[in-house]
Amino acid sequence: MESKKKHIFDEVKNVKRxxxxxxxCCAMLLISxxxxxxxxxxxxxxxWAFYPIYGFVGCVVLVLVATWxxxxxxxxxxxxxxxxxxxxxxxxxxxxxxxxxxxxxEGHDVDA
Amino acid sequence: xxxxxxxxxxxxxxxxxIALVTRGFLRAxxxxxxxxxxxxxxxMVPEGIHxxxxxxxxxLLPYRVDKLSLMFGYIFHIAAxxxxxxxxxxxDTSQQVAAMMYAGSGLGAVFAGDLxxxxxFWELLAFTSVFLILARRTQRAYAAxxxxxxxxxxxxxxxxxxxxxxxxxxATLEFAYLGLDGIAGxxxxxxxxxxxxxxxxxxxxxxxxxxxxxTGTVFLSAFTTKVAVYALARGYPGTELLVYIGAxxxxxxxxxxxxxxxxxxVLAYSLINQLGFMVVGIGIGTALAINGAVSHAFNxxxxxxxxxxxxxxxxxxxxxxxxxxxxxxxxSMPKTTVLCIVGAASISAFxxxxxxxxxxxxxxxxxxxxxxxxxxxxxxASAGVFHHAGIKIPxxxxxxxxxxxxxxxxxxxxxxAMLIAAGLCIAIGIYPAALYSLLPYDTGYNPYDATxxxxxxxxxxxxxxxxxWLNLRGMYPPERPSTNLDFDxxxxxxxxxxxxxxxxxIWKMDKKxxxxxxxxIESNFVFMSKKYSQxxxxxxxxxxxxxxxxxxxxxxxxxxxxxxxx
Numbered sequence: 001m002e003s004k005k006k007h008i009f010d011e012v013k014n015v016k017r018x019x020x021x022x023x024x025c026c027a028m029l030l031i032s033x034x035x036x037x038x039x040x041x042x043x044x045x046x047x048w049a050f051y052p053i054y055g056f057v058g059c060v061v062l063v064l065v066a067t068w069x070x071x072x073x074x075x076x077x078x079x080x081x082x083x084x085x086x087x088x089x090x091x092x093x094x095x096x097x098x099x100x101x102x103x104x105x106e107g108h109d110v111d112a
Numbered sequence: 113x114x115x116x117x118x119x120x121x122x123x124x125x126x127x128x129x130i131a132l133v134t135r136g137f138l139r140a141x142x143x144x145x146x147x148x149x150x151x152x153x154x155x156m157v158p159e160g161i162h163x164x165x166x167x168x169x170x171x172l173l174p175y176r177v178d179k180l181s182l183m184f185g186y187i188f189h190i191a192a193x194x195x196x197x198x199x200x201x202x203x204d205t206s207q208q209v210a211a212m213m214y215a216g217s218g219l220g221a222v223f224a225g226d227l228x229x230x231x232x233f234w235e236l237l238a239f240t241s242v243f244l245i246l247a248r249r250t251q252r253a254y255a256a257x258x259x260x261x262x263x264x265x266x267x268x269x270x271x272x273x274x275x276x277x278x279x280x281x282x283a284t285l286e287f288a289y290l291g292l293d294g295i296a297g298x299x300x301x302x303x304x305x306x307x308x309x310x311x312x313x314x315x316x317x318x319x320x321x322x323x324x325x326x327t328g329t330v331f332l333s334a335f336t337t338k339v340a341v342y343a344l345a346r347g348y349p350g351t352e353l354l355v356y357i358g359a360x361x362x363x364x365x366x367x368x369x370x371x372x373x374x375x376x377x378v379l380a381y382s383l384i385n386q387l388g389f390m391v392v393g394i395g396i397g398t399a400l401a402i403n404g405a406v407s408h409a410f411n412x413x414x415x416x417x418x419x420x421x422x423x424x425x426x427x428x429x430x431x432x433x434x435x436x437x438x439x440x441x442x443x444s445m446p447k448t449t450v451l452c453i454v455g456a457a458s459i460s461a462f463x464x465x466x467x468x469x470x471x472x473x474x475x476x477x478x479x480x481x482x483x484x485x486x487x488x489x490x491x492x493a494s495a496g497v498f499h500h501a502g503i504k505i506p507x508x509x510x511x512x513x514x515x516x517x518x519x520x521x522x523x524x525x526x527x528x529a530m531l532i533a534a535g536l537c538i539a540i541g542i543y544p545a546a547l548y549s550l551l552p553y554d555t556g557y558n559p560y561d562a563t564x565x566x567x568x569x570x571x572x573x574x575x576x577x578x579x580x581w582l583n584l585r586g587m588y589p590p591e592r593p594s595t596n597l598d599f600d601x602x603x604x605x606x607x608x609x610x611x612x613x614x615x616x617x618i619w620k621m622d623k624k625x626x627x628x629x630x631x632x633i634e635s636n637f638v639f640m641s642k643k644y645s646q647x648x649x650x651x652x653x654x655x656x657x658x659x660x661x662x663x664x665x666x667x668x669x670x671x672x673x674x675x676x677x678x
Binding site: 005007009019022023025026029030032033036037038039040041042044045049051052053054055056057058059060062063064065066067069070072073074075076077078079080 | 366367368370371442443476479480484487488491492495496499511561562563566567568569570571572573574575576577578579580581582587588589592593594595596597598604605
């Protein structure tokens with residue numbers, strides 16, 4: 001059976017291997033900062049590990065701010081329903097309509 | 113050489129007509145051949161004005177070719193070719209015709225040498241593309257399409273008014289450098305800005321693109337916004353305001369993209385982010401920056417098309433596109449997964465992928481020209497785009513928790529289209545000289561020096577590390593079915609609410625006023641009827657008649673009296 005077949009990331013050890021691979025790459029990139037000579041154009045680039053720190057901190061800040069934004073901005077899926085549109089007829093992920101459209105696209109010519 | 117005079121939009125419009133009356137295999141062959149022939153033709157066309165005529169005393173240039181327009185001409189042909197292959201299975205004639213007309217309109221706009229021709233194609237872009245949204249045939253798509261159309265037409269109207277002012281000021285309609293001097297410049301700038309999804313004018317994109325059909329979104333992502341980028345590069349290079357607008361465009365959408373659940377809407381936000389890089393490049397305006405902007409537009413059409421195609425494939429095969437409903441699809445859609453990852457690596461600007469060779473030009477130009485803070489913002493946006501488009505899209509669709517969905521890879525035509533796009537992403541990434549040779553300026557730029565490669569790789573790997581760390585700590589916001597408020601809340605919620613309350617107040621006042629008038633009329637009637645009843649039995653039963661008779665008697669008496677005196 002298809003569903004019982006084990007796939008690559010079903011094994012926790014494979015996920016761990018991938019993550020370890022990422023950690024090793026990150027460490028090597030940090031070390032290469034000492035080895036590779038850069039042509040810097042901005043004085044901040046001279047700081048040790050500027051790009052790694054900027055990338056890491058930038059992404060953490062991005063996610064934290066976005067999570068905070070969610071508190072302000074997140075509404076229910078049917079928030080705009082009172083525009084007079086019955087979204088419920090369609091959308092739990094658009095499945096019904098899409099299968100309908102697929103039937104139209106693939107099965108029949110609907111250009112009448 | 114009569115062939116020279118045929119602008120590239122003509123074969124596309126003709127093929128749209130043919131698509132209208134043909135079906136099946138014949139239609140597929142014609143639709144594939146047209147962009148190939150048209151591309152070969154365009155390849156041989158030299159620079160210059162190839163079509164020019166007078167219309168109502170205006171000098172029109174519908175077909176002007178130079179390096180800038182050629183770049184966009186080439187990429188529009190490639191985009192049309194890929195998207196047509198991707199949509200070969202579609203049997204909906206309205207979509208096929210609209211798509212060909214839309215691609216033709218895009219080509220018409222970039223080869224337009226005057227503002228009137230540009231306006232015509234500007235509006236055609238709106239009227240043809242809206243059918244790709246309507247073709248989804250849902251209430252939601254219909255509403256989004258109407259909002260899209262209103263905003264696009266508004267942009268066209270502003271362009272037309274601007275063109276009229278421009279004609280009055282400069283006695284010419286030629287579309288060249290416009291600048292922000294005078295009202296004409298500003299009006300046209302706003303018109304271009306709306307189509308380029310400037311902040312606060314961006315919601316037509318995030319609203320409509322995810323509601324379009326699976327194949328429609330692939331077409332949509334290629335043309336409208338890139339025409340706007342072309343128009344800005346032609347009319348406003350070196351306009352400093354664009355640097356700041358572009359910087360905002362690179363930054364704010366990534367926050368929305370992180371919390372958005374609909375993965376095609378995530379890509380729509382990411383599209384605005386990429387447009388931001390191009391707008392910054394145009395704003396800086398040096399040869400390197402313009403090259404960066406144009407080549408990034410070229411690359412964006414390919415990798416964003418690839419990402420929209422892969423998400424379209426997911427939607428097509430599973431019927432779902434929300435991150436909260438998906439996951440684990442790599443098990444049953446391995447080809448789509450790999451192709452999506454290629455697109456994700458390209459948009460994230462990994463070395464050896466096409467995003468890297470163009471984005472780094474804009475970043476270098478920002479540094480060279482003293483825009484240090486802008487450079488830092490672009491760097492943050494680069495890390496952010498990797499976070500939401502490079503990791504989030506493949507992770508939530510194909511990996512993450514197993515949703516249990518076991519949809520297979522899509523049909524061969526869809527895979528082939530994605531394969532072509534992925535091949536181009538890698539080919540341009542490995543051999544950027546081919547792309548650089550087409551650019552408007554020769555700058556001798558080399559993206560593959562140790563500094564650039566190391567810096568970008570460090571930035572991206574540590575962004576990935578941040579994603580892993582946040583996920584392991586459970587701090588990454590989970591995908592939830594939701595609507596996130598954006599600026600469109602103003603015209604979808606605030607304005608209607610304000611208008612509703614204003615009209616409620618007006619109806620209330622109106623009701624009050626009517627009541628008062630009715631009361632007044634009633635009291636008059638009461639007063640009259642009282643008078644009426646007072647004069648009963650004297651001269652007449654009716655008060656007015658009695659009163660009239662009384663006054664008649666008085667006047668006649670006076671008359672008799674006066675006649676006696678004289």
